[in-house]
Amino acid sequence: MTPRSIDEAAKLLAGADYVADRRLATAVFLSLELARPLFLEGEAGVGKTEIAKVLAKSLDRPLIRLQCYEGLDVSSAVYEWNVQRQMMAIRIAEAEGGDQVRKLEDDLFSHAYLVKRPILQALEATTYGKPPVLLIDELDRADEPFEAYLLEVLSDYQVTIPELGVIRAEFPPIVIVTSNRTREIHDAIKRRCLYHWVDYPSAEAELEILKRKAPGASERLSREVVAFVQKLRSKDLFKAPGVAETLDWTRALTALDVVVLDPATIDVTLGALLKYQDDIARVRGAESTKLLAEVQEELA
Known part of the structure; x- marks a missing residue:
């Protein structure tokens, strides 16, 4: 059952271990209540992607994912023959001749010869009156002309x-x-959707995420990791670490039986947290030692 209030939406997300603030819970609730796409x-x-997965799991809906990329077109995203x-x-009709050829002329472009891609699958798929969750992931990776095709989908679900x-x-x-x-x-895409900016979580929220997603980490380690990140x-930095990287790093540290951060451990595990060599080179050594000292002083 879809949530009937913002509180129920927040509870639905929390029930799947997704830590959401009030603004995000409101956006999710309104998207479901008004049947509007959520951008x-x-x-x-x-x-961002996790929200679609959580909704599919919590509402018991199939998840249909369209992963966008450069060169994505209608034949890959919607349909092709x-x-x-x-x-x-x-060839079979020509071999049999007569009525088979005339019949084929009517059937050649029917549903029997239609290959359904994710968007068309999502529009036609309904199980017991419960439509799926359609995730159009990383739209910014697709070419701009593809956005124009989405306008009909997002405004009229067709x-x-x-x-x-039609x-x-x-x-x-x-x-x-x-x-x-x-x-x-x-803007034409955004106007057809409800919009929400998903920001980095606060320290308190990120600590709660670690408690839910990486329960094997010690309380001290979790606090140090969050404060350091x-x-x-x-x-x-070229690319600041996201929540996914915080989780990866925490799990890596836990796998190494780390209970408290130290400079040496940070330097050898930065690859789980930062994904660009220039960033790693900048943080490794004196900078990581300095940041850790600040963290430990604040947590003391």
């Missing part, structure tokens, strides 16, 4: 196939669109 923008690794099957049908006409969802899917903002998404995000 989530923010840095990589802050938990099974040309090989069409050609085979043509697609137009020239040979078949295919409209009987029950609109729950649509989550994400962007890491590597480029600006056109929070300080790193204030530095001029």
